[in-house]
Amino acid sequence: MKPDSMASRARTFEVRTIGCQMNAHDSERIAGVLHTAGFRQASPGDQADVIVINTCAVRENADNRLYGNLGILAARKRENPHLLVAVAGCLAQKDRERILERASCVDVVIGTHNVDALPVLLERASGSGEAQIEIIESLRAFPSDLPARRASAHSAWVSISVGCNNTCTYCIVPKLRGRQRDRRQEQIVAEVRALAESGAREITLLGQNVNAYGVQFGQRGAFAELLRTVGAVPGIRRVRFTSPHPRDFTADVIAAMAETPTVMPHLHIPLQSGSDDVLRRMRRSYRADKFLRTIADVRASIQDAAFTTDIIVGFPGETDDDFDQTMAVVEQSRFAGAFTFKYSPRPGTPAAGYEDQVPADVVASRYERLAKLVARIAMEENSRFTGRTVEVMISDSSGRKDGSTSRVSGRARDNRLVHALRPEGVTLAPGDVVSATVTLAAPHYLVADKDVSVTDPFPQATVCGDPSSVTEIGMPTVR
Ligand code: 5AD
Ligand code: SF4
Numbered sequence: 240m241k242p243d244s245m246a247s248r249a250r251t252f253e254v255r256t257i258g259c260q261m262n263a264h265d266s267e268r269i270a271g272v273l274h275t276a277g278f279r280q281a282s283p284g285d286q287a288d289v290i291v292i293n294t295c296a297v298r299e300n301a302d303n304r305l306y307g308n309l310g311i312l313a314a315r316k317r318e319n320p321h322l323l324v325a326v327a328g329c330l331a332q333k334d335r336e337r338i339l340e341r342a343s344c345v346d347v348v349i350g351t352h353n354v355d356a357l358p359v360l361l362e363r364a365s366g367s368g369e370a371q372i373e374i375i376e377s378l379r380a381f382p383s384d385l386p387a388r389r390a391s392a393h394s395a396w397v398s399i400s401v402g403c404n405n406t407c408t409y410c411i412v413p414k415l416r417g418r419q420r421d422r423r424q425e426q427i428v429a430e431v432r433a434l435a436e437s438g439a440r441e442i443t444l445l446g447q448n449v450n451a452y453g454v455q456f457g458q459r460g461a462f463a464e465l466l467r468t469v470g471a472v473p474g475i476r477r478v479r480f481t482s483p484h485p486r487d488f489t490a491d492v493i494a495a496m497a498e499t500p501t502v503m504p505h506l507h508i509p510l511q512s513g514s515d516d517v518l519r520r521m522r523r524s525y526r527a528d529k530f531l532r533t534i535a536d537v538r539a540s541i542q543d544a545a546f547t548t549d550i551i552v553g554f555p556g557e558t559d560d561d562f563d564q565t566m567a568v569v570e571q572s573r574f575a576g577a578f579t580f581k582y583s584p585r586p587g588t589p590a591a592g593y594e595d596q597v598p599a600d601v602v603a604s605r606y607e608r609l610a611k612l613v614a615r616i617a618m619e620e621n622s623r624f625t626g627r628t629v630e631v632m633i634s635d636s637s638g639r640k641d642g643s644t645s646r647v648s649g650r651a652r653d654n655r656l657v658h659a660l661r662p663e664g665v666t667l668a669p670g671d672v673v674s675a676t677v678t679l680a681a682p683h684y685l686v687a688d689k690d691v692s693v694t695d696p697f698p699q700a701t702v703c704g705d706p707s708s709v710t711e712i713g714m715p716t717v718r
Contacts, residue, residue, distance in 0.1 A: 249279040253287035257304050258295025260481065261445050262328055264387075264396040266293045269327060269354055271386035276358035280388065286315075289323045289361060294330035296411050299583040305330055309342040316344045323361055325349060329415045332374055333587075339370055350374035351416060355385055378402075378420055383430060393670030393697055394634065395439040399427055399465065400446035404454065405484065407511075408522050408589040409554060409582065412447055419448065421455040428468055435474035440670060440697065441632060442469060444480040450487040463495035470499035476672065476695070477632060478502045479654070482509055482549075486525040488533050497540040504541045505654040508533070509549035510577075513568030514561035517554050521590070527568050534572050545575040545620075545653035552609055553582040553602030555593035562605050569612055575620050575655060576683065577613045581606055614682040621655070621680035629687055630694065631657045633671045649673075651685070660688040670697030 252273050256266045269291055270280065281287035292308055295301040305326070316322045325347035326338050332350040339345055346364035349357055353375045360371040383398045402417040403410075431442055444465070446452060453461025470478045478501050483492070485508055496502045508530075512518050515526045537544050550565060569577070581602050584591035633649040647667045648658050659675045661667050672695035675687035 249277055250288040251281035251285065252278045252289040252291065253281045254291045254293060255308065256293045257301050257308075257330075258293065258297070258328065260396060260443065261398070261447070262293055262295050263390070264398060264445055265328065265351070265354065265382060266291075267387045267389050267396070268382050268385045269293060269357065270388035272354055272357055274388050275386045278358070286319070286322075288321065289325065291325045291327055291357070294326060294328040296329040296333045296415060296585070298580060299585075301330060302334075305338075306341060309338075309344060313342065313344040321365075323347070323365055325357065325361065327351075327354065327357070329411070332415045333411065335372055335374055339372065346370055348372045348374070350376075352376070352378050354382060377417060381420070381422055381426075383422060383426070391634075391669065392438050393632070394441040394443070395434045396443050396445050397427060397430055397434070397469075398422065398445045399449060399452050400455075403447035404451065405448060406522050408520065408593075409551060409585065411585040411588055414587060416447065419446075419451060419454060421452055421461075424461065424465055424468065427465065428472065431469050431472050431475065435472050438474075438670075438698075440474060441477040441479070442472075442475055444469065444478070446480075446482075448482070448484045448487065449480045450483040450489070450492055460489075460491050463489075463491040466492070466495040466502050467499050470495075470501040475501055477652070479505065481507045483507075485509070485530050485533055486523070490536070493537055493540050496537070503652050503654065504544040505547070505575075505652075506534075506537055506544060507547045507549075510565075510568060510572070511549060511551050512554060512557070512561065513565035514557070515564075517557055517561050517565075520556060520593075521551075521554060527564065531568065531571055543653065545655065546572060547576045547578070547654070548572070548574050549578045549580065550609065551580050551582050552606045553597040555582070555590055555597065556595040557582075557597055557605075562609075566609065566612055569609070569616065573616055573620055574613065575653070576617050579606060579609050579613060618680065618682040621682065621685055624655070624677045624685055625680055626677065628674055628676050628690070629655070629657060629685070631659055631673050631675055631687065633667055633669050633673065633697075636661070636667045636669060636671075647673075656684040658684055658686050659691050662691050665691075665693065667693070668697060671695070672697075 254266045254269050256263045294305050312324050323346045324344050326345055327349045331348045335348055338348055347360045356373050364371045400419050400421045402419045403413045404419045450462045511523055513527050629651040631649040631651055633647050635648040645661050646658055647661050651657050673691055674694045675691040676689035677685045678688045679686040
């Protein structure tokens, strides 16, 4: 039974995200569905009546984070038995019963394909006092057709496909998200137009394998065409996308990037390994030389393009020689940054059953060597920017932790993180575009404290969603 206080006011919710940008965008849909059903986002610092944890299953540390969160929520639930806890997303899809077994505080478990059922299941759980599980295996409604409460007014994620047709042997995604389903271009463009009309100036196209967009309709060149079309939508200043697959990275996409001024000169292109043997066993159907050629081709067409990547260290059977080949490709690729992961066996994936798992101490020492190399190269690449002028779209104007409000942060066109000094007497808000001269380089960011001036103010001060109740506690990249 609902207590009086809850019946007399709208119930509040908080969505916590463990995972990538795709998950963070799914959280915006979860928030939208709850909002439409009459729930309200909890204000910062308030205890929400409903807490949804939107999970990721790509690597094991996401599991640990989920159970850590649930441990804390169990204690909170002992104090407030009316608190409702829901677990959504990939890990929910994978672990269903296990979550309920391990965490009795969970009231609802919901999969990736049926976010729309969440309000009904919450109602049922609060009415019956019994946990509700609803996981469906195939996509019912494209998540983008659900309402969204977006965390940012100036920058929006737009999903172009869900699922993946590849079978990388370490990856749990195809099993959990299913085969690739593409959204119709008209629908994607309509969403971008609507976002632009309500103020968005930056769009990030999302998919597990964005450049395979169009396979479902047998449409070749569909991703390149989509980039050009989205890039031409009035009001859109910046178009980004993540993540492409090196195998499908074709010349028409490079041409679309080079010829569409609003498509940003940044490519996140997951390498995974620089060894052809390892790539073969990962079932990644490109080889190191093709990867390096793609990077060279992009560099030849797009001046000052920046590259970031994902690399897995310690895939089963990885030898010292294999690892050295990864180091060599990293050295040649000159990445501006890389997300490096220790291989994590995901039950149900082929590689989890491979016998030649690499000992943890070997993985740890390789991981450290790689992280050092990545940081050294990123520092060298960033140092080239000292004295140069960069265009920065502000994403955070809340100032430093010490309370000083003079520092703003944002992304350069090539996605480099830039901290800039707010000129005295000037107000800066997320979405503003400034120009600034770089005064200092670090491995993970640039400082641009000179000649900071607003070149393209963000006229729209209204925030579409309240970002405070969509908390990101996850990893920074897609999948
Ligand atoms: N172990 C470690 N890293 C993984 N990734 C995906 N699956 C695994 C796994 N089992 C990494 C890949 C991918 C990124 C999102 O996560 O590098 O590109
Ligand atoms: Fe698909 Fe990427 Fe997973 Fe490979 S790593 S199966 S491309 S989601």
